Amino acid sequence: MKDCALDYVLDFHKIEEGGVQLAAQKLKDLGVVCLRNLAQEQTIDELVRKTQELLSKPAVLGTSGYFMKDCHKKISDGFLVGPEALQTLLDERIIDVCEGYLGESVLLQEMLIKNDLGDNELYFPMHAHTGVYRKIKTPGPFSVGIMLYTHDTTTGAFCYAPGTHLWDVPHGADPEKYPKDMQDKINQALCRISGRRGDVVLFDHRGFHGPEQPVTVPRTVFLGGFHSAKSHDYKVKSPTAVYAHDIAQLSEKQQRVLGLQSAGVLIPKEKMHTYSFHRANPRTYRLVQDFLNLSFDLTRAKFRIKRMIKEGMAKYLGYKPQRKMGAQEAE
Numbered sequence: 228m229k230d231c232a233l234d235y236v237l238d239f240h241k242i243e244e245g246g247v248q249l250a251a252q253k254l255k256d257l258g259v260v261c262l263r264n265l266a267q268e269q270t271i272d273e274l275v276r277k278t279q280e281l282l283s284k285p286a287v288l289g290t291s292g293y294f295m296k297d298c299h300k301k302i303s304d305g306f307l308v309g310p311e312a313l314q315t316l317l318d319e320r321i322i323d324v325c326e327g328y329l330g331e332s333v334l335l336q337e338m339l340i341k342n343d344l345g346d347n348e349l350y351f352p353m354h355a356h357t358g359v360y361r362k363i364k365t366p367g368p369f370s371v372g373i374m375l376y377t378h379d380t381t382t383g384a385f386c387y388a389p390g391t392h393l394w395d396v397p398h399g400a401d402p403e404k405y406p407k408d409m410q411d412k413i414n415q416a417l418c419r420i421s422g423r424r425g426d427v428v429l430f431d432h433r434g435f436h437g438p439e440q441p442v443t444v445p446r447t448v449f450l451g452g453f454h455s456a457k458s459h460d461y462k463v464k465s466p467t468a469v470y471a472h473d474i475a476q477l478s479e480k481q482q483r484v485l486g487l488q489s490a491g492v493l494i495p496k497e498k499m500h501t502y503s504f505h506r507a508n509p510r511t512y513r514l515v516q517d518f519l520n521l522s523f524d525l526t527r528a529k530f531r532i533k534r535m536i537k538e539g540m541a542k543y544l545g546y547k548p549q550r551k552m553g554a555q556e557a558e
């Protein structure tokens with residue numbers, strides 16, 4: 228994939244004022260903008276450290292870690308990484324850009340960590356969003372995607388076809404359903420939005436986009452979106468897990484966008500792709516479940532045998548056996 232030759236980066240270290248308006252203008256013109264140096268470096272360091280830790284082990288039986296719904300990527304709840312995720316991805320300037328661009332108040336759609344493993348497969352083809360969850364469908368933008376790069380990213384970066392957002396998805400989400408001349412235009416426009424660690428990419432969901440695939444390099448991003456509140460019945464798209472004590476640190480505006488005053492949710496948790504391993508892989512799920520049950524059955528059997536031996540010994544030697552509570556349960 229060719230690199231984007233357009234001026235899509237807005238460096239907040241280099242602009243004195245009007246950054247929010249400039250970013251909204253780039254979104255309007257190109258459909259995509261990359262915000263650089265928004266968060267403090269220490270905040271990004273902490274965010275990346277916690278993200279790597281979370282991605283180091285699977286969330287088996289409640290362990291803090293990652294999920295997988297398929298073999299291509301690890302995912303996890305973005306905002307459970309820590310308060311740095313909330314502060315960085317709900318930065319008020321990001322909210323202002325999205326609200327300025329969409330022309331009304333926004334609500335969070337979702338926020339996840341996505342670690343594409345770089346397995347040289349094409350599993351997430353280029354597409355556009357048509358705003359199927361909208362209750363009021365009017366022409367124009369309805370949602371803005373957000374992606375944060377947790378490391379410098381070129382191979383496997385997010386790709387976008389600048390200008391295609393202005394078409395307003397006339398033939399749907401799949402570029403292959405478009406007339407040949409439009410497909411040619413999409414392919415000519417598609418380019419790689421390379422970025423640096425900590426860069427935040429915002430994009431109009433109506434433009435054609437997707438990750439560069441297939442690639443052999445892994446990539447970790449935070450991925451989510453914001454949609455216009457009114458056209459979505461003032462509901463968030465999906466339930467977003469956040470620790471209550473982290474919410475307390477957010478401004479009123481950040482809390483509003485997170486959904487604290489929302490009218491509910493459009494997709495219930497059980498229907499969300501993030502938590503769908505058991506539906507996507509029913510046999511493996513059953514196998515793992517049986518294995519874990521067997522392992523706990525065996526552990527319980529071991530305890531029972533030990534207890535029987537102890538009780539037998541106590542009876543034989545004539546003293547009363549005592550049952551001790553484990554230190555962890557006692558805390």
Ligand SMILES: O=C(O)CCC(=O)C(=O)O
Pocket residue numbers: 372384385386436437438439450
């Ligand atoms: O992972 C990516 O680079 C693209 C994500 C995407 O296509 C989407 O959020 O719709």
